[in-house]
Amino acid sequence: MKFNRRLVLSSMLSAAAVAVACGSSPAESKELKLGLSMPTLNTPFFTVLVKAATSDARSLGGEVVQATNANRDAGQQITDFGNLITAGGNAILSGVVDRAAIKPALDNAKSRGVPVVVVDDEPAQGNVYAVVRADNVAMGAKAAEALAAALTTKSGSILEIQGGLTTTNGRDRSTGFDKKFAELAPNIKIIEQTANWDGPTAANVVSTILSGNKDIVGIYLATDTLYYDPVAAALKSRGRLHPVGQAGHIPVVAIDGGASALQAIRDGYLDATISQPVTDYAKYGTKYLQDALNGVAMKAGPTDHNSTVVKSGSYFVDELPSPVVTKANVSDPNLWGNAK
Template sequence: MKLHSSRIAATAATVAVLAGFATACNRGSDSTSAGSGGGKAAIGIDLPRADSDFWNSYAQYVKQDASSQGLNTLPVSNSQNDVTKLAANVQVFQNTGAKAVVMAPQDTGAIASTLDQLAAKKIPVISVDTRPDKGDVYMVVRADNKAYGTKACEFLGKQLGGKGKVAELQGALSSINGRDRSEAFAACMKEKFPDIQVIELATDWKGDVASAKLQSTLAANADLGGIYLQAGGAFLQPTLALLQQKGLLKPAGRPGHIAIVSNDGIPQEFDAIRKGDIDATVSQPADLYAKYALSYAQAATEGKTFQPGPTDHQSTIISLPNGLEDQLPAPLVTKDNVDDKSLWGNNVGK
């Protein structure tokens, strides 16, 4: 059974703006439930971190959609990029009656034991943006991260005319997303642009690490022609600040411009594209992540099942060894379409 739009439609105009989520691991009296959902089964929601513009936007959409879908959500937790905190938060969900759990584990290997624990209690899990390496999942709501790396490669390769040097600010390679983007970028460059040298910089999704490594790379490679930011929410600001400091932030089209392609689709990236500071980003659908993760969570509490194949929301459900994955569309954004009103980055907070 595919997910029907009538079951999951969210009307933004009726959304009630609710109190902010607690950012601490322990969910005490300052934590706020995202929705009341009288009569519906309880859903536990853990936010993965609060240090990224992308994930903060996702948190805002979760609040909106929990309300508009009329869900019964437990007080929302934030595991702060710490799998131990995530495990503790999940235990609280179990103790307070969760019938489904929405999470976005940043370490996709270490979460396996927590997933096994939930499976033993017959509590289905919806994993957002990240695909756990092991452990049962009801549904992964995610975009095709290999496509992110391929799109970035193809764009940069053309910008550089197939020659030169590119620095790649990689995400954590303990994450399936970091691995997928890095492997796809490398494979594409090797196949299509063999004369471009890729300088891989592992960052663990940390902006300060990215800035320090990029600074060293620039010092050793004055002819650097391009940069791939695997996460604009973490890397955009420190990258632009460093280039500005070094006198290297030249507008697109001007001599000396360093071509930059990013991933996320946050408003700050769109502004940077408009200014010519960066050239492109792949829009990771924070709005659709929230909408469909919560929809699948509610469906899970109702015992509904899904099958691989196309959906009615322009995505494809694929089969995994440990569950299913709904691969949502993630378009490339350039100066040609940056003002498209259908992009979530042009609507968040409005």
């Protein structure tokens, strides 16, 4: 019988096409069944994150099986991980209650073959596929630039209300701010006080510092979602809350970019904030989990979304850019604080 190479080749290609269609190709995308482990759901930051991740999972052809709320209890977050896996989650997108205490949860997920992406902060230990966060040192530096530009004097003191210094973000936001501000305004003293991510504490700090220091010419808040409203209320009660351009205005710059902060910028009371890319945490965190399910290896280097994946210890960290928000761009619909 005469050998027909074209016929054999055609048959091989047809068989390959059937194999792909039947799901035997290793490149086939697995269905994402996403579990969301949130440290808390009492802040817009995490409620927006959950909503965005739910939409992103659906756009990838998957679904969210459950979203849990640890209420800032590290032990509860460990339990939540187990509950998400029991509920059918084959991948977990997680915030962090405690960087060290989350390790048993990460170990449990690894032992059960469930990839994890952590957003906003970096675990102290444990296995994750990737970390998606902003460069908090850079955000602090941007806040320093914005505050230095808003000052109308080259002398006096500014109040820096730090986040929790036991957290990576708290330390990085302070380090980035202090270094850059000292370069830009070397004759202005920085008064540092931590409020441990607690709004009422931040308000007390403002009242105490203003009472004992008559030369406060600016304020830096490590978070606007937790600090701005109580701090603004404290300033108002002391007759010190005035809009930009009016006599007595104290320039205030913050980090996070929550809805109330954006409104305060529109109203003229907050000079600027550095917006966290919350919806991008959800978008790229979910994408990386789909990659993990499909067997795609994470690697360092530039991305296709204007960021760079760096290696930090054993972790691949995608450091997303954070825009400075002023009156000029405060209504940008891409800002998470403007999310509906």
